[in-house]
Every structure is written in structure tokens, then in C-alpha cells.
Amino acid sequence: MxxxxxxxxxxxxxxxxxxxxxxxxxxxxxxxxxxxxxxxxxxxxxxxxxxxxxxxxxxxxxxxxxxxxxxxxxxxxxxxxxxxxxxxxxxxxxxxxxxxxxxxxxxxxxxxxxxxxxxxxxxxxxxxxxxxxxxxVTKRRRAQELEVVERQLLMEVDHRSMNALALVQSILQLTRADDIGAYSAAVMRRVDAIARVHRLLALSSWGGTLLTELIAEEAQGGHVHLSGPQLKISPRLAQPLAVVLNELFSNARQHGALLMSEGLVAVAWNVTSCELHLGWRERGIHPVAPVPQVRLGLSLVEAAIRKQLQGTTDLSWGGDWFEARLVIPLNEGDVEIAGGDR
Structure with missing residues (x-):
């Protein structure tokens, strides 16, 4: 063939x-x-x-x-x-x-x-x-990793902004005053608390801040006794807690125990496997009474704990004392104790 x-x-x-x-x-x-x-x-x-x-x-x-x-x-x-x-x-x-x-x-x-x-x-x-x-394919992998980081950063910025805006909204809704000057001063005091905690968080690149530092920012040298483990808290907790502590210290200075030099504020905290327990107690010769201004301020405390952190509040008064017990559910990564995560 x-x-x-x-x-x-x-x-x-x-x-x-x-x-x-x-x-x-x-x-x-x-x-x-x-x-x-x-x-x-x-x-x-x-x-x-x-x-x-x-x-x-x-x-x-x-x-x-x-x-x-x-x-x-x-x-x-x-x-x-x-x-x-x-x-x-x-x-x-x-x-x-x-x-x-x-x-x-x-x-x-x-x-x-x-x-x-x-x-x-x-x-x-x-x-x-x-x-x-x-x-x-190093350049492609780095570009992909950068895209993921940028997306996570944008989500985090959005989350922080939403948290801050929600706090400001509560402040505006719950602040009361007889004249515009007093109203403006009350709003600015509370917004300043948010700005202070943001500065603290920025120092750690938003990795969290020590609870003791947060308390010190709001105590402003008052007679305060602290009791609890060295605790680093996440930005999710820090922002609303800054507003809560600002309100409690402001009320103590204007209407409660810190109005007099003999007055005392005690702040104690502990952490369980799933909750942060924060206790506040005022004692002093000046009677601590639930006057209207205090009630309005404490309504902001309750709003921040309940709406922002899904926690609970228990507020009580006596003749010359005031107590607040706050319980806050914890998410993973919310707190770090003595070098260990919780």
C-alpha cells in the first residue's frame, strides 16, 4: 500500500x-x-x-x-x-x-x-x-491579600462609625437642659468622652485599651478605689463604657459622693467565661438622691449598656449611697486578662 x-x-x-x-x-x-x-x-x-x-x-x-x-x-x-x-x-x-x-x-x-x-x-x-x-505569583497574591485587608479595614471603619453614631444619637435624644447653652455643654461633655476613648484606642492601633486607663480618663483625679484584674477591653466595649463612666463620674461630681472631698467612689469588676460584671458604689456625707438630672444621666447609662452592649443594669439608692451593677455579655476577643484571652 x-x-x-x-x-x-x-x-x-x-x-x-x-x-x-x-x-x-x-x-x-x-x-x-x-x-x-x-x-x-x-x-x-x-x-x-x-x-x-x-x-x-x-x-x-x-x-x-x-x-x-x-x-x-x-x-x-x-x-x-x-x-x-x-x-x-x-x-x-x-x-x-x-x-x-x-x-x-x-x-x-x-x-x-x-x-x-x-x-x-x-x-x-x-x-x-x-x-x-x-x-x-507573588504580586497577584499580595494584591489579593491587600484587597482582603482593605475590605476588612473598610468594614471595621464602618462598624466603628456606626457604633459612635449610635452613641451620639442616644446622647442627643437623652440630653435635657433648660437652655441651649446648658444643652450644648451637656452634649459636648458626653461627645468628648467618645473622643477621649478614641484617642486611647488609637494609641493601640485600635487593639483595645486597659479598663483602668478608661476609668482614669473619666475620674479626673477624684477619690476612686479600683478593684479587679488587669483587663484590656475591645473597642466594641470601650466606646459605650466610656460614655457610661463619664455619666457616672459626672453625676458623682455634680450630685453625689465626689461633690465633697470626703466622698468615695469604688469601682470593681470581674469576668466570667461569658460576662463582664462591673460594679459602682458611691459613699459620702452628701446625700446621693435620684434628682431629675441624675435620672436623665442614668437613662443614658442604661441605653448604652442595653442597646449598645445588650447588657443589663441594676441601679439602687440609699441615704448617702448609690450603687450600679452592670452585666455585659462578652463576644470572643472582647477582653484580655493578664496576658490571656477571654
């Missing part, structure tokens, strides 16, 4: 088939894509060929690469999950194994490697080589 017109001679086709392996190796050497060829028939599947692009990417010379397993590119922060995905894919003899993992150059610098591995089979179906291509 004669060959079709234009077909290459049979001897030429056979020659091409014999040269396929050599041609493939030449292609690997010359491609701009970093690539290596490993031999799974040898112990530890060493690299038997590494092209110039791979050497340029990793910073190694050919003599430092040939004969070694590719794991030398792994380092301290290479994810075990990615390594396991490679192991499973090779063991299953998958047509393609694609994994993104953190690898390291000879100089120790890290890069994100989009690794693709494919097996090369002989005529009997046995795996004789693995081709592995590498692609530096």
Missing part, C-alpha cells in the same frame, strides 16, 4: 518518534517558564534537569540543584497542606497537580509559587519522569 501524497516517509516518522524525548528536553531547557524534570525511579525522586529560567527564579546554580529533591525550596512558612496536596497528587499519578505554595530562593527570600506537576509515562504506562513548572 502506498503512502498518501504529502505524508513523510516512514523512516522519517520513526526518526521523529525516536527523537521525541530529546526534543522534549530541549524544549524544557529553552522555555521561559521555570521548569524541572525529576526521576521518580531514583531514590527520593531527584531533579535530573533544571532549565535556566528555574535557576534564575531560585538563585541556585545547576550543580546545586541536580540530584536533589525539590523540597529544598520549602521553608518555615510553607503550608503543610500544600505539601500534602503535592504528595497525594504524585502518589495518585494525577495528570496534573496544581498547587500554590510558599517557596524560598537561595538568598532566603520567599515567593509564592504556582506549581504544576505532570507525569511522563512510558509505553507500558509506567511513570518515568515528572515535569514540574513554576510560576512566581
Amino acid at each position: 502506498s503512502s498518501f501524497e504529502g505524508d513523510p516517509p516512514a523512516v522519517a516518522r520513526a526518526s521523529v518518534l525516536r527523537d521525541q524525548s530529546e526534543l522534549a528536553l530541549v524544549a524544557v531547557e529553552r522555555t521561559r517558564m521555570p521548569m524541572v524534570v525529576t526521576d521518580p525511579r531514583q531514590p527520593d525522586a531527584p531533579i535530573v534537569l533544571a532549565n535556566e529560567a528555574f535557576l534564575k527564579l531560585t538563585g541556585y546554580s545547576a550543580s546545586e540543584v541536580i540530584g536533589r529533591n525539590c523540597r529544598f525550596l520549602q521553608g518555615a512558612d510553607t503550608a503543610p497542606e500544600a505539601i500534602e496536596a503535592i504528595r497525594r497528587g504524585i502518589a495518585a499519578d494525577d495528570h496534573f497537580v496544581t498547587v500554590e505554595l510558599l517557596n524560598y530562593r537561595k538568598d532566603g527570600s520567599a515567593f509564592w509559587n504556582q506549581l504544576e506537576i505532570s507525569p511522563v509515562h512510558d509505553k507500558a504506562g509506567g511513570t518515568i519522569y515528572h515535569f514540574a513548572s513554576q510560576k512566581d
Whole structure:
């Protein structure tokens, strides 16, 4: 039977088939894509060929690469999950194994490697080589990570703004005064408390603030006794608690125990697995009475605890004493005690 017109001679086709392996190796050497060829028939599947692009990417010379397993590119922060995905894919003899993992150059610098591995089979179906291509996708990964951080930051800013606006709204709704000057002064005093806690939180990059610092900001040197563990509170708690403490101290200075030098305010707190308990007690020779101004101020305390923090308040008076017991449910990360999270 004669060959079709234009077909290459049979001897030429056979020659091409014999040269396929050599041609493939030449292609690997010359491609701009970093690539290596490993031999799974040898112990530890060493690299038997590494092209110039791979050497340029990793910073190694050919003599430092040939004969070694590719794991030398792994380092301290290479994810075990990615390594396991490679192991499973090779063991299953998958047509393609694609994994993104953190690898390291000879100089120790890290890069994100989009690794693709494919097996090369002989005529009997046995795996004789693995081709592995590498692609530096560090810029894309960083752009994705930056996008996530920016999105989280915008969400956090929005959350903080909404919390602050809700507090200001409560202040405007619950502030009462006989004239515009007194009203303005009362509003500004309460808004200033929000500004002070924001300054404290900014010092920690909004990582939280110590409850004792928050109390000190509002106590303004008054005679105050503190009792409780060293407690760092989250911004979610700090903002409304600043308004609450400002109101309690303001009432104590104007109508209660701190009006007289002999007066005393005691603030105590403790934390359970799911709640923050905050206690306030005033004692002094000046009678603490629920006068209208105090009642209005305490309505703001109750609004901040109940509406902002979904907590509860218990307020009580005696002849020369006043007590407030506040219970606030805690979310994960709301408090940190003596270096330990709660």
C-alpha cells in the first residue's frame, strides 16, 4: 500500500518518534517558564534537569540543584497542606497537580509559587519522569491579600462609625437642659468622652485599651478605689463604657459622693467565661438622691449598656449611697486578662 501524497516517509516518522524525548528536553531547557524534570525511579525522586529560567527564579546554580529533591525550596512558612496536596497528587499519578505554595530562593527570600506537576509515562504506562513548572505569583497574591485587608479595614471603619453614631444619637435624644447653652455643654461633655476613648484606642492601633486607663480618663483625679484584674477591653466595649463612666463620674461630681472631698467612689469588676460584671458604689456625707438630672444621666447609662452592649443594669439608692451593677455579655476577643484571652 502506498503512502498518501504529502505524508513523510516512514523512516522519517520513526526518526521523529525516536527523537521525541530529546526534543522534549530541549524544549524544557529553552522555555521561559521555570521548569524541572525529576526521576521518580531514583531514590527520593531527584531533579535530573533544571532549565535556566528555574535557576534564575531560585538563585541556585545547576550543580546545586541536580540530584536533589525539590523540597529544598520549602521553608518555615510553607503550608503543610500544600505539601500534602503535592504528595497525594504524585502518589495518585494525577495528570496534573496544581498547587500554590510558599517557596524560598537561595538568598532566603520567599515567593509564592504556582506549581504544576505532570507525569511522563512510558509505553507500558509506567511513570518515568515528572515535569514540574513554576510560576512566581507573588504580586497577584499580595494584591489579593491587600484587597482582603482593605475590605476588612473598610468594614471595621464602618462598624466603628456606626457604633459612635449610635452613641451620639442616644446622647442627643437623652440630653435635657433648660437652655441651649446648658444643652450644648451637656452634649459636648458626653461627645468628648467618645473622643477621649478614641484617642486611647488609637494609641493601640485600635487593639483595645486597659479598663483602668478608661476609668482614669473619666475620674479626673477624684477619690476612686479600683478593684479587679488587669483587663484590656475591645473597642466594641470601650466606646459605650466610656460614655457610661463619664455619666457616672459626672453625676458623682455634680450630685453625689465626689461633690465633697470626703466622698468615695469604688469601682470593681470581674469576668466570667461569658460576662463582664462591673460594679459602682458611691459613699459620702452628701446625700446621693435620684434628682431629675441624675435620672436623665442614668437613662443614658442604661441605653448604652442595653442597646449598645445588650447588657443589663441594676441601679439602687440609699441615704448617702448609690450603687450600679452592670452585666455585659462578652463576644470572643472582647477582653484580655493578664496576658490571656477571654
